[in-house]
Each structure stands twice: as C-alpha cells, then as structure tokens.
Amino acid sequence: MTSHPSSPRSKLSLTDLAERKAHGEKLVMVTAYDHPGARLADAAGVDMILVGDSAADNVLGYDSTVPVTVDELLVLVRAVARGARRALVVADMPFGSFQVSDETAVANAVRFIKEAGADAVKIEGAGPSLSRVQALVGAGIPVMGHVGLTPQSATMLGGFKAQGRTATKARRLLTEARELEAAGCFAVVLEAVPAAVAARVSDTLHVPTIGIGAGPACDGQVLVWHDLLGLNDRKPARFVKRYADLSTEIQRALEAYAADVRSGAFPAEEHTYTIPEDELELFEAATEEREEAPQADG
Numbered sequence: 138m139t140s141h142p143s144s145p146r147s148k149l150s151l152t153d154l155a156e157r158k159a160h161g162e163k164l165v166m167v168t169a170y171d172h173p174g175a176r177l178a179d180a181a182g183v184d185m186i187l188v189g190d191s192a193a194d195n196v197l198g199y200d201s202t203v204p205v206t207v208d209e210l211l212v213l214v215r216a217v218a219r220g221a222r223r224a225l226v227v228a229d230m231p232f233g234s235f236q237v238s239d240e241t242a243v244a245n246a247v248r249f250i251k252e253a254g255a256d257a258v259k260i261e262g263a264g265p266s267l268s269r270v271q272a273l274v275g276a277g278i279p280v281m282g283h284v285g286l287t288p289q290s291a292t293m294l295g296g297f298k299a300q301g302r303t304a305t306k307a308r309r310l311l312t313e314a315r316e317l318e319a320a321g322c323f324a325v326v327l328e329a330v331p332a333a334v335a336a337r338v339s340d341t342l343h344v345p346t347i348g349i350g351a352g353p354a355c356d357g358q359v360l361v362w363h364d365l366l367g368l369n370d371r372k373p374a375r376f377v378k379r380y381a382d383l384s385t386e387i388q389r390a391l392e393a394y395a396a397d398v399r400s401g402a403f404p405a406e407e408h409t410y411t412i413p414e415d416e417l418e419l420f421e422a423a424t425e426e427r428e429e430a431p432q433a434d435g
C-alpha cells in the first residue's frame with residue numbers, strides 16, 4: 138500500500154489519508170459490491186471503497202445486515218478488489234464474524250485480506266470491539282472503526298435513529314471514538330450523529346472521521362451505492378443525497394428491450410452476423426442432401 142505520486146493509478150496509503158486530514162482535504166468513500174461498481178468508483182477518483190455489510194439488504198435481498206456471512210461477502214470483496222486500482226478497499230466484517238473473540242476476529246479478517254484482496258477491514262462499535270481492534274492491528278490488519286448508529290446492533294440502540302443527541306450520549310460517543318483511535322483505527326465512521334457532535338469528534342481525533350449522516354465537518358463522507366444512485370425502492374434516510382435515478386432508467390431500458398423482442402424490432406440487421414452467399418449455398422445444399430438421404434435402420 139505504498140503511494141507513488143508519479144503514478145496516478147497506485148494505491149492510496151493510510152499515510153495519504155492522514156495527510157489529507159492534516160491538509161483539510163476531504164476524503165471520498167462509497168460502498169460498492171461488484172467489479173463494474175469498483176471500476177467506476179475508482180475511475181471517478183473515489184478514495185475508499187467500502188464493501189459494506191449493507192450488501193445484505195442492497196444486493197442479497199436480506200431484510201437487514203445481520204444475516205450476511207463472511208463467505209457471501211468474500212465473493213463481493215474479491216470482485217471489488219479486482220476493480221479498484223487506486224481506491225483503498227475496506228471490507229466490512231459482518232455480524233458474528235468478530236463479536237465472539239479476538240481469535241475469530243483475526244481469523245476472519247485475515248480471510249478478507251488474504252483471500253479477497255481487501256486493504257483494510259471495518260468493524261462496528263467500541264467497548265468490546267476495542268480489544269478486537271488491538272488484536273487486528275497487532276496482526277498487521279488496518280482497521281476502520283464505526284460508532285454512532287451501528288446497524289448490526291440497531292435493536293440495542295433503540296432502532297435506526299440518530300445517536301449522541303444528549304450531552305451524556307454525545308460525550309460517550311466522543312470517548313468511544315477516542316478509544317478506537319487509541320486502539321489503532323486508521324479512521325472512524327460516524328453514522329447518524331448530530332453535526333455539532335461529529336465536528337467536535339473530528340476536531341479531537343488525529344485520524345480521519347468519515348461521516349454518514351454526521352454533517353459537513355467530518356474529514357470525509359461515505360454514501361451507500363444504491364442510495365446515491367437511486368437504485369432501491371425504499372424511502373431514503375434524511376442524510377442521503379441522490380445523484381441519479383438509475384432504477385427508473387433501468388426499468389425504462391428493460392421495458393423497451395422486452396417490447397422490441399416481442400415486436401421483432403430487436404435484433405435488427407446491425408446486431409446480426411452474416412455468412413458469405415457461396416458458403417450459405419453450400420451449407421443449404423449439404424443440409425438438403427442429408428435430409429433427402431435414406432435413414433439407416435437402427
């Protein structure tokens with residue numbers, strides 16, 4: 138993960154990210170779950186691609202992020218890693234893959250790095266997650282933290298709602314973020330946190346904060362691919378900005394294709410291969426001869 142300024146395609150390094158924060162330059166992160174998505178994000182100059190456990194509901198059809206497994210995410214991380222030449226690829230560790238023990242956390246994270254080609258992993262929460270962060274960093278695996286609304290424990294947090302909205306809770310959030318930094322995280326995601334609280338956290342930490350629903354003072358922002366591009370049906374959260382309405386565009390294209398197939402308008406001549414006239418005559422003569430020849434009993 139060394140950076141070579143002369144080559145624009147080389148991987149960003151963790152030092153590059155820290156330097157960006159030091160220079161007040163914003164970091165751009167987006168989720169992606171496949172190879173074309175990774176290539177597009179990379180070509181757009183996105184700094185980090187998160188293969189989020191949000192793949193569970195966005196691409197795998199689960200109702201929440203809880204059921205998705207390491208094996209399911211490994212396939213997606215592999216595809217993304219093959220497409221991301223410059224952007225850092227962060228693999229989200231799914232529910233159950235790091236909660237049990239430091240050992241299982243390291244074993245699963247190693248799979249994301251070694252088998253799938255991720256550059257780093259992300260784990261949700263503080264408290265018990267702190268020893269996981271230390272174990273992972275100790276094993277040489279870069280870790281991104283995630284506090285505020287942590288969807289894997291949304292039930293315990295009282296549902297999908299903003300966190301840190303009282304002085305006590307905001308102080309706890311700041312403490313958690315500091316502890317994650319002290320444990321070795323190279324960046325911390327702040328999700329659904331009041332902008333003023335996120336600003337204080339961002340000011341306090343030396344490592345970059347990446348906000349999602351955490352206001353403009355964060356050192357970077359992350360959005361979910363399907364939210365940003367208008368690829369899902371559900372009502373977007375308050376913090377989502379849609380930059381396209383691809384669902385409508387895809388639906389329109391598919392309906393046009395179906396209509397063309399049914400009417401015979403597709404495929405047209407330009408979509409069709411030809412054979413030289415003399416070869417066609419030979420082919421037709423040969424097939425006619427064979428059809429006329431008596432069939433052997435058998």
Ligand code: KIV
Binds near residue numbers: 229
């Ligand atoms: O899984 C995910 O997409 C995430 C982002 C919301 C940060 O964790």
